[in-house]
Amino acid sequence: MRIEIAGQNAFIVYFAEQTSAAVSAQIQAAVTNILATMQDSIIDLVPSYASLLVIFDLDLSDHFAIKRQLRAALTNLDGVDASAGSLITLPVYYSKESGPDLEAIATNANIDIDDVIEIHQQQEYRVYAIGFAPGFAYLGEVDERIAAPRLATPRQKVPRGAVAIADRQTAVYPAISPGGWNLIGLCPTRMFDPDKTPSMPVQVGDRIRFSAISRDQFIDQGGEL
Amino acid sequence: MSGFLVKQPGLLSLLHDRGRFGVHKLGLTTGGPLDSVAFDWANRMLTNDVNATCLEISFGGLVIEAQLDTSFVITGAEAPCKLNEDLIEQWYTHDIKPGDKLEIGFASAGTRCYLAVTGGFNIDPSFGSSSTVLREKIGGLNGDKLQAGDQLPCSSKRLSAHCYLAASDRPEYSDFARLRVVPGYQQAEFSPLQQWRFFNSEYRLTDRCDRMGFRLEGETVHSDIVGMLSEGICHGAIQIPADGQPIVLMNDRQTIGGYPKIGAVIPRDTATLSQLSPGSRVRFDAISIEQAHNIHCLEQARFERTSLQPC
Numbered sequence: 001m002r003i004e005i006a007g008q009n010a011f012i013v014y015f016a017e018q019t020s021a022a023v024s025a026q027i028q029a030a031v032t033n034i035l036a037t038m039q040d041s042i043i044d045l046v047p048s049y050a051s052l053l054v055i056f057d058l059d060l061s062d063h064f065a066i067k068r069q070l071r072a073a074l075t076n077l078d079g080v081d082a083s084a085g086s087l088i089t090l091p092v093y094y095s096k097e098s099g100p101d102l103e104a105i106a107t108n109a110n111i112d113i114d115d116v117i118e119i120h121q122q123q124e125y126r127v128y129a130i131g132f133a134p135g136f137a138y139l140g141e142v143d144e145r146i147a148a149p150r151l152a153t154p155r156q157k158v159p160r161g162a163v164a165i166a167d168r169q170t171a172v173y174p175a176i177s178p179g180g181w182n183l184i185g186l187c188p189t190r191m192f193d194p195d196k197t198p199s200m201p202v203q204v205g206d207r208i209r210f211s212a213i214s215r216d217q218f219i220d221q222g223g224e225l
Numbered sequence: 226m227s228g229f230l231v232k233q234p235g236l237l238s239l240l241h242d243r244g245r246f247g248v249h250k251l252g253l254t255t256g257g258p259l260d261s262v263a264f265d266w267a268n269r270m271l272t273n274d275v276n277a278t279c280l281e282i283s284f285g286g287l288v289i290e291a292q293l294d295t296s297f298v299i300t301g302a303e304a305p306c307k308l309n310e311d312l313i314e315q316w317y318t319h320d321i322k323p324g325d326k327l328e329i330g331f332a333s334a335g336t337r338c339y340l341a342v343t344g345g346f347n348i349d350p351s352f353g354s355s356s357t358v359l360r361e362k363i364g365g366l367n368g369d370k371l372q373a374g375d376q377l378p379c380s381s382k383r384l385s386a387h388c389y390l391a392a393s394d395r396p397e398y399s400d401f402a403r404l405r406v407v408p409g410y411q412q413a414e415f416s417p418l419q420q421w422r423f424f425n426s427e428y429r430l431t432d433r434c435d436r437m438g439f440r441l442e443g444e445t446v447h448s449d450i451v452g453m454l455s456e457g458i459c460h461g462a463i464q465i466p467a468d469g470q471p472i473v474l475m476n477d478r479q480t481i482g483g484y485p486k487i488g489a490v491i492p493r494d495t496a497t498l499s500q501l502s503p504g505s506r507v508r509f510d511a512i513s514i515e516q517a518h519n520i521h522c523l524e525q526a527r528f529e530r531t532s533l534q535p536c
Contacts, residue, residue, distance in 0.1 A: 004410060005410075005514060006462065007459040007462060007488070007491075008407050008489065008514070008517040008521065010459035012409070012456060018454075045249065046456075048481050049455060051454070052457070053459060063514045063518060129455060129481055131249075131480040132252065132481070133479075134251055194363060203250065204250065
């Protein structure tokens, strides 16, 4: 583990060179410890794949005091249960209609579209980071067979709820936005709703499963085509 | 609730308190005034709460009409300001009454003015803050910049005594700045030669400078990194993508990103940077974390010690 300066009032803690479920669980444990022991001087925390950005209040503390407290809060992170975090199932209407890049992924992998859909649902993903846009959760890691590079030309408009793959990551677009990920389906669950508490159904460290639904179920659950 | 009616919104006028904190976990960015120095002065001059909501007027072109009696001040960039047909001074508090028209023209030095009213504008907070972030459609009035016809609600409250900030105590806005940088993040992955180039070259502001980030151009700088995991980005972080041209990440930055960073500009100097126009020149100076803390404490003490002059 390395603690580096990020800025005048920020440290970045690197937990590992690569991400994994165990690393992600360690980061979650660190967040809990930091909030328990030094909440007053913390302005914000940004957990990500293998790092944690710690932003502190320079009017209440300083670099040296924070570094000391961080070191203490970062001990005893081993032995954390990597399967911790809630398990959340997100319904997906997979089809050529809702997932315009399904065919290309199937062709590249030399498998059927149904296999792509099956492989995407087969495993549990972990929320490694939330960012890019409010509610955009980066989930990993996608089976190598259906991993697909970002589009050479990003789309101007990706619909809200689009389920997408980029390399070995998958995500659900929380709002209409431009985007270069490969679209494979649509999820009726709102990933970010500012008027709801909590405003997101998932948080960093949670475990996610996808489960196929029909076109009718998608519409019934509030989905729009 | 009455307050001000927006007659002309200007190019980019946004309601802001100090910013949105503690919600990076949802992917929400900070927002808040780009020039926190001019913003803090505006609130202090009206004896407002430090977090009171002000209007950040980028480039100018704003016309609003008062619907009640209150007091206001305009700080920040130099721009012709008129109350009805009369030119008025910036960095002075003024009274305004129903029917009066306040106009902030286009900035001639600096780029962003701050308008504060007594008590601040009354804006319902979203996620704990009134700050408007257009990219997220959050804060302000429906997450949008000001539009003609908008109502800016505030209380009717006049100052009992007026004041001004002496010219010698005001920030100066020019077309060159030295930006102090705390080296950090992937700094070690930039070779000594690359670091030397970065800290010894002059960069120009491109026209792609906005509330997310300021893109600069000049001597290219490269790191030895071949691919990295996305990680949290702090305010002022200097990101250097593959084209070797630095981007200083500002208030509306994305909360995570995967480009190498050489360090972060201190907040006092991102405020200065935010007042520069495309074509302006900057240089970067590396400072230690101790120096950064000293600067922060000194600026704070100076702000508290500086007296406002009675009118």
